[in-house]
Amino acid sequence: MKKIEVRDLDLFYGEVQALKKINLDVEPNSVLALIGPSGCGKSTFIRTLNRMNDLIEGVKISGTVLLDGKDIYKEVDVIELRKKVGMVFQKPNPFPMTVYDNVAYGPRIHGIRDKRTLNEIVEKSLKAAALWDEVKDRLHHSALSLSGGQQQRLCIARTLAVEPEVILMDEPTSALDPISTMKIEELIEELKKKYTIIIVTHNMQQAGRVSDYTAFFLNGELVEWGPTDQVFYNPKDKRTEDYITGRFG
Amino acid sequence: MDKRYEVARKRQDMLGKVIVFSSAVLLIVLVISLFYFVASKGLSTFIVNKIPLKEFLFSAEWRPDREVPQVGALPFIVGSVLVSIFAILISAPLGVSSAIFMVEISKKMGQKILQPAIEIFVGIPSVVYGWLGLSVLVPFISKHFGGLGFSLLAGILVLAIMTLPTITSVSADTIRSLPVEIREASYALGATRWQTIRHVLIPAAKPGILTAIILGLARAFGEALAVQMVIGNRPVIPKSFLEPMSTITSIITMEMGNTVMGTAWNNALWSLALLLLIISFFFIILIRLVGRRGMYR
Numbered sequence: 058m059k060k061i062e063v064r065d066l067d068l069f070y071g072e073v074q075a076l077k078k079i080n081l082d083v084e085p086n087s088v089l090a091l092i093g094p095s096g097c098g099k100s101t102f103i104r105t106l107n108r109m110n111d112l113i114e115g116v117k118i119s120g121t122v123l124l125d126g127k128d129i130y131k132e133v134d135v136i137e138l139r140k141k142v143g144m145v146f147q148k149p150n151p152f153p154m155t156v157y158d159n160v161a162y163g164p165r166i167h168g169i170r171d172k173r174t175l176n177e178i179v180e181k182s183l184k185a186a187a188l189w190d191e192v193k194d195r196l197h198h199s200a201l202s203l204s205g206g207q208q209q210r211l212c213i214a215r216t217l218a219v220e221p222e223v224i225l226m227d228e229p230t231s232a233l234d235p236i237s238t239m240k241i242e243e244l245i246e247e248l249k250k251k252y253t254i255i256i257v258t259h260n261m262q263q264a265g266r267v268s269d270y271t272a273f274f275l276n277g278e279l280v281e282w283g284p285t286d287q288v289f290y291n292p293k294d295k296r297t298e299d300y301i302t303g304r305f306g
Numbered sequence: 307m308d309k310r311y312e313v314a315r316k317r318q319d320m321l322g323k324v325i326v327f328s329s330a331v332l333l334i335v336l337v338i339s340l341f342y343f344v345a346s347k348g349l350s351t352f353i354v355n356k357i358p359l360k361e362f363l364f365s366a367e368w369r370p371d372r373e374v375p376q377v378g379a380l381p382f383i384v385g386s387v388l389v390s391i392f393a394i395l396i397s398a399p400l401g402v403s404s405a406i407f408m409v410e411i412s413k414k415m416g417q418k419i420l421q422p423a424i425e426i427f428v429g430i431p432s433v434v435y436g437w438l439g440l441s442v443l444v445p446f447i448s449k450h451f452g453g454l455g456f457s458l459l460a461g462i463l464v465l466a467i468m469t470l471p472t473i474t475s476v477s478a479d480t481i482r483s484l485p486v487e488i489r490e491a492s493y494a495l496g497a498t499r500w501q502t503i504r505h506v507l508i509p510a511a512k513p514g515i516l517t518a519i520i521l522g523l524a525r526a527f528g529e530a531l532a533v534q535m536v537i538g539n540r541p542v543i544p545k546s547f548l549e550p551m552s553t554i555t556s557i558i559t560m561e562m563g564n565t566v567m568g569t570a571w572n573n574a575l576w577s578l579a580l581l582l583l584i585i586s587f588f589f590i591i592l593i594r595l596v597g598r599r600g601m602y603r
Contacts, residue, residue, distance in 0.1 A: 107494060139496035146494075150487035153510045163495040166505065212491070219495055 058126070060085040060223060060253045061106065066120035068101060068110070075101045077277045079120070083223075083270075088245060088254045090268035090285065092261060093300070097274040099257045103225050106255065107142040108135050124223070140167065143221035147228040149208035151200035151215070156183075156192050159200045159211055163219035178218050186214035187244050206237025213244065224248065226256040230263065242267050261301065265289055273297045341583065348580030351377065351573040362577060368541040368557075370571035377574035379554070379581070381543045386553040388458060388544070389533065390526035393465035394473075398519045400466075401473030402508075405518075408474075409481045410503055416478075427471035436535035439464040444536055451548055456538030459547040464532050469522035476521055480514025481507055516596045524589040528582065530555035554578050 061083040068076035076098050083089050091099040101110070108129065110116045122129050129138050151159050160179045169175060179196070183189040188210040192203070200211055209229060216224060226245075230238040245254060245267045258264050264271055265285060272282035273296075281288060281297045292298045351357050357377055365378025408416025443463055448455030484507060492502040508515070530553075538550020539560055552560075558575050565572040 109490065109494060112490070112493060136496045136498065139494055144494040146487060146490065148487055150485070150491045152488055152491065152506055162492070162497075162505065166495065166497045166501045215491075215495065 058085075059083060059123075060125065061255075062121075062123040062126075064121045064123070066102075066105065066122060067118070068098075068105060069117040070113075071115045075277050076105070079279045081272060081279060081282055083253060083255060085253050086249055086251070087269040088249050088256060088267055089270045089272060090264035091255065091257045091272050091274060092259075092264050093274035093280075095259075098277040099272075099274045100227055101277075102274065102279075103144075103227055103255060103257050106223070106225055107139050107144055109144065111135065140219050141221055142223040142225060143216035143219060144225040144227065145209070145212050145216055145229045148232050149205055149212055151203070151208050151211050153199070153201055155197045156200050156203070156211060157196040160214050160218050163215060167219060182214040182218040183211075185217050185248070186210045187240060187247075188214055204237075206233050206240060209233060209237065209241060210244070213241075213248075217248075221252065223253045223255065226254065228257050228259060231259060238263075273300060275300070344576065344580050344583055347573065347576035349577075351570065351577040355570040355573055357570070357574070362574070366543060370561075370565075370574050375570040375574070377570065377577075379574070379578055381541050382552050382554045382557050382578065383581070384543050385458075385537075385551045386527055386555070389461040389465060389537070389551075389553055390523055392458075392462040393469055393526045394519060394523050396462065396466035397470045397473055397522060401470050401518070401522070402477050402515055404470075404474045405477035405481055406503055406507075409478050410499070410507065420474075424471045424475050427467075428475070432468065432529060432532040433535075435464055435468055436532035439532060439536040447548070453548040454538060454550065456536060456550045457548045458537065458544045458551050460536040461533050461551070461553070462547070464536055465526045465529060468529060468532060469526050472525055473518045473522040476518035477511070477515050480511045480518070483514075484510050513596055517593050520589055520593050520596065524586060524593075527585060527589070528555065530559050534559055554582055558582075 059082040061081075063079050063081040066076055066079040067074065079102060091103060093099050104110045105118060105122060106124075106129075110118065118130065121131075124133065124138070124141065127133050129142075152162060154162075157179055160182050161175050164175060164178050169178070180189065183192060188207060191207060192211075195202075200208065203211060209232075213224075213229075230241050233241065242263065245256065248254060249269075256264075256267065268285045270282065271285040271288040273280045273288060273292075273294075275296055281292060281294045288297060289301055292301060351362065352359055355375070357375070362377055362379050363383070364380055365376065366380045367376040367378040368381060369376040404420060408420040439460055443460050444455035444457075446455070447453070447457060447460055451459070488506055488510065489502060492506045493499075497505070533553055534556035537552065537556060539552050539556055540550040541552050541557065542549075544551040558578055561571070562575055565575060
């Protein structure tokens with residue numbers, strides 16, 4: 058069974074159509090990379106999957122998005138949806154609180170109060186985000202004192218703490234240096250064993266390195282998608298080939 | 307041609323520097339001389355009239371017109387503190403809540419109705435607030451709670467209304483300036499709007515909100531006219547909310563016209579002015595300290 062099925066998804070910002078008839082499936086425990094030039098709709102698309110576009114005024118959506126066969130716009134409560142579909146943003150955005158409180162935030166708002174349970178979740182999540190060794194002595198320091206790469210891994214840990222099934226990553230390494238980027242990519246490799254990951258990236262090499270599937274967006278259209286090797290080495294569409302070989306974008 | 311241009315430019319440059327520098331010097335000289343004047347007048351109560359500082363600060367006997375003047379300022383100090391603190395206890399929660407409402411809950415209504423309303427509120431002269439208090443609030447209190455109506459309670463309510471716009475607008479600015487990314491992070495974890503406000507936005511905006519409250523408190527402490535019009539101006543420590551009382555500011559405005567320069571009475575009023583000045587310095591320092599601490603970058 059597919060983890061996510063997208064059928065005929067249209068999205069309008071007011072009068073402007075930002076997504077046109079998107080049809081796409083996501084396999085469980087796989088990494089799907091969304092590539093395409095700026096403004097092609099890939100970030101808009103990823104935000105339809107956890108309904109972050111709900112927060113923007115004037116957005117109209119039609120079509121269906123199924124998560125485990127259920128329509129997330131009709132059959133699933135938005136809070137429940139966002140628990141299942143976590144998100145990591147482009148710019149590291151830790152809360153202005155301690156490292157510990159950042160990770161414990163999600164579990165706390167979902168009703169976990171027990172100190173020992175929280176401690177376990179925080180440790181587990183930070184370990185899963187490969188950050189534990191670097192911050193275990195600084196759990197009660199401000200998260201803003203961490204480096205950019207550490208902050209981004211903290212945001213990943215914070216997402217993992219609510220035990221999602223799908224993790225959306227919106228250009229998670231675009232604000233990071235090469236070493237931090239490498240760490241996050243290694244992490245994605247590790248995380249895919251337990252989670253389904255959808256990552257927006259500007260960086261073709263990154264898409265090639267981390268993903269099992271690749272989807273190419275252009276001007277709000279999904280031009281082509283399939284296994285990464287196929288999209289990269291044997292694209293069906295001329296536009297995909299042009300983009301991948303660096304003729305534009 | 308080029309040379310002349312060069313000279314003109316240098317002259318302009320010089321002129322600009324002179325104007326800016328002399329304005330800055332003038333400002334500093336003004337502040338220092340103001341403080342010096344108030345201090346020299348205010349301290350003569352203790353130096354010239356030989357009234358002990360202890361009596362001034364801790365005695366409740368205010369009889370400055372006697373042969374041996376008694377200038378215990380305790381009722382006014384207590385009065386100012388009571389009226390300001392209680393006013394802020396009312397206006398701070400209201401102000402912070404309306405700030406949250408206009409920034410996070412109903413942006414449209416906030417921008418179209420609340421924001422202009424608050425700007426009008428700030429612009430209303432204090433005498434209007436005082437007069438409204440005098441003609442609406444005072445009779446209301448007298449009718450429903452007894453007493454004359456001129457009371458601590460009337461002062462508190464007038465000041466609560468007057469400090470509300472300050473607290474609301476400064477808090478709203480702070481909350482508005484928080485990065486949208488931390489809101490998104492919270493929503494993406496499945497938080498509700500209320501959880502986001504309570505557990506992310508308010509803590510992140512705390513230094514700014516505290517600054518807003520201290521600014522409101524400073525305004526309440528320094529307000530003279532509106533308060534004086536509704537509190538009854540009796541130089542005693544009020545025993546209930548319904549009793550008339552005085553504040554540091556109200557006693558100065560009430561009595562300054564009746565005194566002769568250089569008398570103990572006049573000097574005692576200057577001492578009160580000095581006390582106000584010191585308290586406002588204290589508020590400024592407090593705002594600086596709070597504002598510096600943990601501001602979200």
